[in-house]
Each structure stands twice: as structure tokens, then as C-alpha cells.
Amino acid sequence: MSQQNQAQPHRNFIGGEWVESVSGETYRTINPARPKEIVGWFQASVPQDAESAIAAAAGAAPAWGRMPAPQRGALLYKALEVFGRRGGELARAITIEEGKPIADATGEVKRAMNILEYSAGEGRRLFGYTTPSELPDTAAYTFRRPLGVVSIITPWNFPVAIPVWKMAPALICGNAIVFKPASSTPFAATIIAEIFEEAGIPPGVFNLVTGPGGSIGNTLVDDPRVKAISFTGSTEIGTRIYARAAESLKKVQAELGGKNAAIVMNDADLDKAVPGIVQGAFGSTGQRCTATSRAIVERGIYGEFMDRLIEQTKALTVGDGIDPANDIAPLSSKAQLDAVREYIGIGTEEGAKLAFGGHALEGPEFEGGYYVEPTIFTDVPLDSRIAQEEIFGPVLTVFQADGIEDAVRISNSVQFGLSSSIYTRDLVQAHEYINTAETGMVHVNAPTLGGEVHLPFGGLKASGVGQREQGTEGFNFFSETITAYIDYSAGSRERSRFI
Ligand code: UN1
Numbered sequence: 350m351s352q353q354n355q356a357q358p359h360r361n362f363i364g365g366e367w368v369e370s371v372s373g374e375t376y377r378t379i380n381p382a383r384p385k386e387i388v389g390w391f392q393a394s395v396p397q398d399a400e401s402a403i404a405a406a407a408g409a410a411p412a413w414g415r416m417p418a419p420q421r422g423a424l425l426y427k428a429l430e431v432f433g434r435r436g437g438e439l440a441r442a443i444t445i446e447e448g449k450p451i452a453d454a455t456g457e458v459k460r461a462m463n464i465l466e467y468s469a470g471e472g473r474r475l476f477g478y479t480t481p482s483e484l485p486d487t488a489a490y491t492f493r494r495p496l497g498v499v500s501i502i503t504p505w506n507f508p509v510a511i512p513v514w515k516m517a518p519a520l521i522c523g524n525a526i527v528f529k530p531a532s533s534t535p536f537a538a539t540i541i542a543e544i545f546e547e548a549g550i551p552p553g554v555f556n557l558v559t560g561p562g563g564s565i566g567n568t569l570v571d572d573p574r575v576k577a578i579s580f581t582g583s584t585e586i587g588t589r590i591y592a593r594a595a596e597s598l599k600k601v602q603a604e605l606g607g608k609n610a611a612i613v614m615n616d617a618d619l620d621k622a623v624p625g626i627v628q629g630a631f632g633s634t635g636q637r638c639t640a641t642s643r644a645i646v647e648r649g650i651y652g653e654f655m656d657r658l659i660e661q662t663k664a665l666t667v668g669d670g671i672d673p674a675n676d677i678a679p680l681s682s683k684a685q686l687d688a689v690r691e692y693i694g695i696g697t698e699e700g701a702k703l704a705f706g707g708h709a710l711e712g713p714e715f716e717g718g719y720y721v722e723p724t725i726f727t728d729v730p731l732d733s734r735i736a737q738e739e740i741f742g743p744v745l746t747v748f749q750a751d752g753i754e755d756a757v758r759i760s761n762s763v764q765f766g767l768s769s770s771i772y773t774r775d776l777v778q779a780h781e782y783i784n785t786a787e788t789g790m791v792h793v794n795a796p797t798l799g800g801e802v803h804l805p806f807g808g809l810k811a812s813g814v815g816q817r818e819q820g821t822e823g824f825n826f827f828s829e830t831i832t833a834y835i836d837y838s839a840g841s842r843e844r845s846r847f848i
Contacts, residue, residue: 422472
């Protein structure tokens with residue numbers, strides 16, 4: 350039975366059973382708003398646990414893959430229904446374990462539900478294509494076949510939406526999954542596993558293994574029964590996974606870092622641009638691969654933009670994400686807090702001007718939580734580290750540009766290429782940017798964030814590799830395309846062969 354006593358450690362979900370790690374070890378997660386508060390205890394899994402999960406998935410994959418896709422879709426609809434019922438609980442789990450404001454967590458759950466709905470419906474499509482053959486009386490068409498077992502390795506910053514936007518397409522395509530959430534956010538992952546169990550997922554189709562990536566990550570990539578890896582996380586780890594998986598020619602879908610820019614042209618509507626950049630930079634405490642970490646502002650509007658930016662940033666309240674009055678919640682961990690503080694220090698040393706914020710918030714009212722003020726740097730040297738590296742916190746760097754070409758040059762000057770945005774009323778400038786921005790997603794007059802589940806999500810350059818997530822591309826990643834040729838001519842006859 351799925352229900353686990355809260356006082357007991359949560360368990361792995363393998364082959365339809367809730368089981369302990371063979372290591373006999375557990376570890377705890379904490380609430381970043383009050384680090385003294387323990388969220389739960391979880392299994393510290395070792396390679397043998399990952400192997401059991403892979404074996405369970407390999408055993409379940411053939412029958413699941415043969416089940417008609419609309420029936421798999423019916424099961425995803427059922428999971429959607431349970432998600433709806435447990436949505437509030439999931440949002441709270443996100444906030445107390447990851448830290449983000451409850452409104453962001455609620456939005457995240459909604460996104461997960463959107464992709465479940467979209468993927469469930471895909472059970473009645475999963476299109477291949479037909480095309481005329483060059484031969485007479487011959488049918489030629491493609492269809493999809495599942496890959497088999499796939500590993501789903503996800504980060505802490507979206508503990509619900511990212512896993513679901515990988516697993517829903519993986520499952521509808523007929524794959525069995527082994528899901529390894531980030532070691533710091535296994536609580537929401539455990540609830541997701543409970544939801545799929547309650548929806549009636551056949552044993553072994555959905556497996557959850559918690560614990561540090563250093564311990565089980567390699568098994569989830571190397572095991573020959575695993576056919577593909579879908580990963581979201583740092584560029585460093587993504588590069589290692591891609592290289593490892595290449596040894597056995599596995600498919601990899603890796604969504605990695607970002608250093609996203611929002612351009613503000615002289616003709617921009619600042620009533621849109623300023624709130625859009627404030628939300629992009631500081632929403633979810635900046636811990637989002639699509640966060641706006643650079644604003645590139647045309648010189649003529651710079652003064653007014655900065656005045657409004659600082660005024661609106663000042664109005665943000667920082668505090669525990671569970672209180673809906675707070676706009677900025679803690680960073681997700683002590684390590685994140687340390688990294689962001691270090692970058693703020695580096696920024697000052699590198700000669701950038703600290704225009705707002707820059708301090709950790711440490712008074713007794715903050716209860717030891719990992720808070721940092723929203724922070725804005727101006728006069729940032731283009732080759733400096735804070736201009737080039739992903740900070741993953743509420744830190745915005747601002748640049749000045751002379752016209753669209755200069756703005757594009759600054760925008761494209763980083764190794765990353767995930768998302769970008771331009772604020773302008775001029776269609777010519779907007780299209781110039783859409784056509785030349787080195788990013789996988791471009792927004793016009795809207796923040797760099799987010800996306801809709803039926804459109805592809807992903808980036809160029811160091812921001813990712815492999816087929817995009819979501820949209821049709823997501824289903825393409827999780828299926829093999831098989832090409833069939835059928836000669837239906839009556840009797841034997843001389844046929845010209847295709848070459
Ligand atoms: C979003 O912009 O809402 O890790 C989603 C991340 C991204 C997802 C961002 N893969 O932050």
C-alpha cells in the first residue's frame with residue numbers, strides 16, 4: 350500500500366512495491382526557510398537499488414509497450430485526476446522542500462497537469478506518416494515503437510513539473526521509467542510515485558529511486574537495459590552524461606544551463622518590460638534555467654528603465670514561501686546561498702556597480718533561512734564572470750546597448766542559448782531578433798520564462814543537446830521511428846526494385 354507513515358523514512362518504489370535501500374541508509378531533507386525543520390527521511394540508494402529498479406522496468410516494459418496507446422492514455426487521465434485532488438499537497442511539498450513561493454509552486458503543479466493532459470490525449474494520436482511508395486501496390490509508412498527502459502534524472506528547482514514533463518511523454522510512448530529526483534527534493538517525487546500507483550500504473554512501469562546522483566547516476570546511464578536518458582541539470586553534469594551515454598550509443602535529452610537576456614529597446618512599453626524583467630529575474634528566486642539574468646537596455650531609455658526597475662524591485666518582499674505575501678523565498682540550500690553570495694562578491698571585485706541589494710538576510714525573523722536580497726548590477730564588463738556564468742539566484746546584470754545590432758551582439762555573447770526576450774513595438778526589430786538570437790526560445794514583449802507544454806522547450810549551445818522536451822519533439826525523443834514497406838500486389842510478378 351502506498352501510504353507511508355510520516356514518521357517513518359519514505360521508501361523507494363520499485364516493481365510496484367515500496368522498498369528500503371539495500372544500503373540500510375537514509376538521509377533527510379530540510380526546509381530552506383527554516384533549516385532546523387526536517388521535511389522527511391529518504392532512502393540513500395546505492396547501485397544495487399538502481400539495478401533492481403532497472404530490472405523491474407525491463408520486466409514491465411514489453412507488456413506496457415504493447416498495451417494500446419489510448420489505454421495508456423486512459424491511465425494518464427486517471428493520474429491527472431489524482432494530481433488534481435492532491436495538487437495542494439504537492440504545491441506545499443514543493444515550497445517546504447525547495448523553498449519557492451507557494452504561488453510559483455501552485456503554478457508548477459498546474460504545468461505538470463497540463464503536460465499530463467496533453468500526453469494522455471496523445472495516446473489517440475502518436476502519429477507516424479504515410480507516403481506514396483515508388484513501387485506499385487506497395488504501402489509505405491512509419492510508426493512509433495517504445496524505446497524500453499528510460500532513465501529520468503531531474504533537478505531540484507522544479508521538483509514536480511520537470512519530472513512530469515519527461516515521464517508523461519515517456520509513458521504514453523510505452524516506455525517503463527526509472528525516476529531519480531534530485532537528492533534534495535525527493536518528497537514531491539514520492540508523492541508523484543504515490544499518484545501513479547493510485548492511478549493504477551502496472552508494477553515496474555514506474556520506479557522511483559532516491560539518493561545522491563554520485564551514488565546511482567552512473568548505473569542509470571551505463572546499464573545496458575537503459576535505452577535513453579532524459580536529464581535536466583547543470584551543463585557540467587549534462588556533458589558527462591552525454592559522453593558516458595555515447596559509449597553505448599544511447600539517446601540523450603539534456604536540458605542544461607542558461608544566461609538569458611531580455612532586451613529593452615527605446616520604443617519598448619516599460620509597463621510591460623519592467624514587470625516582465627522583475628518577474629523573470631526574481632520570480633522563483635531566480636532559480637530557474639529560463640530566469641532573466643541579463644537586461645540589455647538601449648541607451649535612450651536606460652535612465653527611466655533603471656528608475657522603474659529599482660522602484661519595483663524595492664517593493665518585493667522576501668520571506669518564507671509558504672506565506673503568500675512573500676515574492677522572494679529562500680534559496681534552495683546552503684550551497685546555493687553560498688554560491689550566490691560568492692557571485693555577488695565576484696561581481697563587485699570585477700568592477701560592476703552594485704545598484705541594488707547584494708546582502709544575505711540574516712536577522713532572527715529569517716530563522717536561519719537561506720535568503721538573499723534581489724540584487725542588481727550595472728556597468729557590468731561583458732567578459733566578467735557575472736556577465737557570462739549562470740548564477741541561479743535573484744541576481745540581474747544590466748547592460749547598455751547602441752541599437753538592435755549591438756543588443757543582439759551582447760545577447761549572443763555567452764556560451765548558453767536557452768531563452769531570450771525583446772521588448773519593442775517595432776516588428777522589424779522584433780524579427781531581426783527572432784531570426785538572430787542564439788537561443789532555442791524567443792519571447793517578444795514577454796518574460797524569458799516558461800513555455801506551453803504543446804510547444805518544444807529547450808536550448809542551443811551549452812544549454813542543451815538532443816531532442817527538445819515537450820511538444821511533438823518530446824514524443825519523438827521517447828519513441829523509435831520504424832519504417833514499414835508492404836508489397837500487397839496479387840500473385841508474383843516482375844517488380845522493379847527500389848535502389
Ligand atoms: C520555466 O521556465 O518555467 O530547470 C521552466 C529549469 C528549466 C525549466 C524552466 N528546465 O529551470
